[in-house]
Amino acid sequence: MKPIYFNFILTMFLMAAFSVAFAQETRPIRFYDAEDASAIVGLHYRYGNQQGSSDSTGRVILSFQKGASLRLEHIRYGTWDLTNTEFNRLWEQGSAAWNPDWVELLPVSVIAISSPQEKDQQMSFSARDKIHHDAGALLNENPMIASIRKSGAFGFDPVMRGFKYDQINVVVDGLQSATAACPNRMDPPTSQIALGRMQKVELLKGPHALRYGIGLGGTLNFVSEAPDFSEESDLYGRFSSMWEQNGKVLRNEGKLGWKRKNADMGILGSWSKGSDYLDGDGTAVPASFMRGSVGFFGDFKTGESEILSLNLNRNFARNVDFPTLGMDLRKDDTWVGNAKFQKFFQRKHLKSITQSFYLSKVDHLMDNGMREIEPRMMDARTPAKTSNGGGRMEGEWHLAAGKLFAGVDGRREKAAGERERTFLMGPNEGKTMVDNAWQESVIQKWGVFGAYSLPINQGVLSVSGRLDMNQARALNPTEEFRQQVESISSLQANPGISLGWQSDLNEAWQMGLWMARVSRSGSLTERYIHYFPVGLDPYELLGNPQMKPETNNQLDVSLHHRSEHFSFSLSLFAAYLTDYITGVRTDLAPRLPQSPGVRQFVNVNEALKTGFEWTFEHRLGTNWSQVLMAAYTYGQDLSHQEPLPEISPLDVRYSLQGSHFGGKLTSLLRWRLVTAQKRVSERFAEPSSSGFHLLDMEGSYRLASSLTVRAAVHNLLNQSYYEHLNRPIGIQGIPLYAPGRNFRLMLSMDF
Secondary structure (H helix, E strand, O other): OHHHHHHHHHHHHHHHHOOOOOOOOEEEEEEEEOOOOOEOOOOEEEEOOEEEEOOOOOEEEEEOOOOOOEEEEEOOOEEEEOOHHHHHHHHHHOEEEEOOOOOOOOOEEEEOOOOOOOOOEEEEOOHHHHOOOOHHHHHOOOOOEEEEEOOOOOOOEEEEOOEEHHHEEEEEOOOEOOOOOOOOOOOOHHHHOOHHHEEEEEEEEOOOOHHHOOOOOEEEEEEEOOOOOOOOOEEEEEEEEEEEOOOOEEEEEEEEEEEEOOEEEEEEEEEEEEOOEEOOOOOEEOOOEEEEEEEEEEEEEEEOOEEEEEEEEEEEEEEEOOOOOOOEEEEEEEEEEEEEEEEEOOOOOEEEEEEEEEEEEEEEEEEOOOOOOOOOOEEEEEEEEEEEEEEEEEEEEEEOOEEEEEEEEEEEEEEEEEEEEEEOOOOOOOOEEEEEOOOOEEEEEEEEEEEEEEEEOOEEEEEEEEEEEEEEEEOOOOHHHHHHOOOOOEEEEEEEEEEEEEEEOOOOEEEEEEEEEEEEOOOHHHHHOEEEOOOOOOOEEEOOOOOOOEEEEEEEEEEEEEOOOEEEEEEEEEEEEEEEEEEEEOOOOOOOOOOOOEEEEEEEEEEEEEEEEEEEEEEEOOOEEEEEEEEEEEEEEOOOOEEOOOOOOOEEEEEEEEEEOOOOEEEEEEEEEEOOEOOOOOOOOOOOEOOEEEEEEEEEEEEEOOEEEEEEEEOOOOOOOOOOOEOOEOOOOEOOOOOOOEEEEEEEEEO
């Protein structure tokens, strides 16, 4: 392994050595919201032959061009053509504030018009969102993303355009992630993201975001808040508390920070607890949980153009009901930490170098001790631990009129855990059997990547590529597993390439076209799980280390329109997958008596996923706005000529929001329609689901400049419904119903 690590370090040093130091008058300029000083992200600019979008800190970098004019555009802030006097003032000050032109939506869904990611979307997080204990639940505000739910209150595992689990790349700031310790993914990566310092999440559609890793179907990139340094020392913070009537849920979240000229640091924490809720028919659904998080953050200016960022979070969960599984989550203790160092340059080509490192550790225990079982045949428990760590180095260059991001990264995932079954009755009474669930499996990845965008006339050409080396092995395999597979370890190369073109058809219309071919190797579960029921049906799954990489050939088309009072966005996609990874039945005997058999992960020849998303936003006068969104995915297993399992039906959302009394009072009406899903997989005995519609109402009032009260009622009509991707309860297949009518009251304070 030494040569690989040596090459990794050598490559990072060579990247820094490739910088070109030709002097030119270049300056970073930051744009921020005039109301709350937050960064304006996705602000599109045109300055002479330069164009692009502001980054996560609201920053753009301009090279001075005599006589050139600057135009700024943003869907929420409008259009700004700067006069020569305004531009000269902006150039000297290095920053500017901008008042919103559109009223705020809760939550905000921003589509980046004319940006290099024209097809993608962003969801900004407000205090209303950050108080939630599971980031996966917030993602469901967008109809493009559904969740596999095994609990009514915890561990919502995102499904994006029919892609799930490791087909979706979930990262924080382009790097950090966590590995689920539970084989059944009670603790998916999104459940370990502390929302207290998250500014937004980028919904990067398709396999095109190769800067951040292999996302076969898409990437969910959670972006942290940018540091806010101050010339004078200043103490700041917030506190929010929410009560939910249905389930007696109490949530609390807070942040306390201190900033000065060279530092922005503080602590944050959250705590939530709830019990069983009632569905629309008044039936109790097991949903007890306790979730908490505490963390430290710090950003420090270590030099004139240097920033060091440190983050450390401790997450914990206790006694969480998972009625659709054979066991419940008894405890989950997680440490997540990262460090990032950024160096900025005022050079002709090289603009910045960023180095990042992270580590996450999960200690998880699930058992059946909270279940009332008559007769109780056995006690079962599974303690498991995972670790996930890695590093990344990336440089940003401005070459000609284009922008290049290039770098290297690495990641190591490890999982270990055994299921213990103690028999209380029958011929094995008093005996304990141990099943090696994870076989102490390890996956190591090393990658090199590059992404270049070049403005050409009225369009932008985007080219990105990536090559990953993926090495997998089991440190403690069972003898039986050795006999079932040809080899325990494997080393695979995963190439990826994406090509995109987007163009302004005129001042109001933009069109984009992206093509990509990307491969990914199997996950820890797909390669090394050992007789554990982790799929849609109760069949036990057996890993396969020798599977070929799964390949996605995808085409994305986008069309956008924006005028003074409304905007429209349409995204179409088609994904043709080869060597698709799925489970097939075998003649092997299962470990559990209630299991109907064993499936092993294998490659099948072909699969197809296609669909669309569209959004319509309309400003109704000065104080009202409306949004209509929809998403649909069609999935087909071409090898078996049947629908792919776990594909969500058509989902339509409509919202009407008003702003009153100078913005002190906001009102929101939301309606949701979901159609029935009859296209289900017979091979996996997937049940169909009925359609439903929901009505929600929300309102908020700013009592003072720093104090806001919010009230809401969800499922106003008290509908009895369940999501199609909810796992059923027990062998009877009882649906996991969602909460009925639910009243919420929230108080938030900023200082």
